[in-house]
Amino acid sequence: MSNKGIEKSTAPAAGATAGTRHYTITVNNQTYNVTVAVADGAQAPAAGSPAGGMTVAPAVAAPVKEGTDVDAPTPGNIIKILVEVGENVVVNQPLVVMEAMKMESEVNAPCAGKISAIHVAAGDAVQASEPLLTIG
Known part of the structure; x- marks a missing residue:
């Protein structure tokens, strides 16, 4: 640092x-x-x-995050969400359909678990490494 x-x-x-x-x-x-x-x-x-009369807030600890984020592998558009919050998934189960460079591809579950959060919706544009959903 x-x-x-x-x-x-x-x-x-x-x-x-x-x-x-x-x-x-x-x-x-x-x-x-x-x-x-x-x-x-x-x-x-x-x-x-x-300087300039602004106030500085004290540092706040980041919340403890549980679960595994499933990130976008490439920049693209979300075409379809194949799961719902609370649904149990298995390894390699398709979760999301993305379009990148006019090609559709599935984003699969890296682990088994329950979907605890979905961070995107159909039609959203995402960047590479942006969290799509969380398996908890």
Whole structure:
């Protein structure tokens, strides 16, 4: 991981404590001044005042995801969804019919399980590696 765009501030901010760290971070050419406080050896959520008066929200942990996503193998259009949420599927069962470069192809189940979510509908255009559905 690169530290490009992250600079540690050399001047302490007013009211800074021994466990406080100040950073200037640039994201998409937008500069943010971020203060991170450390108390009792534990890291507190980041608080910041980015340039331009915007506020920085503390980082939120990504939700734990269960199941196996079935991704589009190529860019194309969804022609038909062959399964429904709650349906049990077996390995290699056809799930979706896609059209790519004027050719139809089936997307098959990589594993057995129950369809827990369908992320696309017939007529949708998708990109390669975009999740089509989830087997949970």
